[in-house]
Amino acid sequence: KLTELLQWYAATFKDPMMLQPPAWFKAFIYCEAFLQMPFFPVAAYAFLKGGCKWIRTPAIIYSTHVATTLFAILAHILFHDFSKSEHVGPQTQHERLILLSIYMPYLLIPLLILFTMLYNPHYNHVEKRKRK
Secondary structure (H helix, E strand, O other): OHHHHHHHHHHHHOOHHHOOOOHHHHHHHHHHHHHHHHHHHHHHHHHHHOOOHHHHHHHHHHHHHHHHHHHHHHHHHHHOOHHHOOOOOOOOHHHHHHHHHHHOHHHHHHHHHHHHHHHOHHHHOOOOOOOO
8 A cells, every 4th residue: 555655656746756765865865864853752852841942952953954855855856857757757847846846845944944043042042040
């Protein structure tokens, strides 16, 4: 069933990277599995509990890492010549924009996290320690 779903997605949205990922895309998948996925329960705990200022640095690292990988993916979608791909890729600008819209939330959410960590006074406030 999952294989069928993957086939349907790749054909419908013309995303050959899911069926035949380039080496650099595979590297991003490993980063997601071993770096990003372990971060999710930690971040969920911190954000649901609230008041956990210690999440600031891990969240900045996570969000900048994810945003950086997404810039490469989005550039690939916009500029790569998919006519040589074994699987059907986007051929028109409209098809590229549709595929881009699928990946865009994976950029926007980390950017929202990053801006929250950098500019929200709750996370950005530097505590002054008392001298003894």
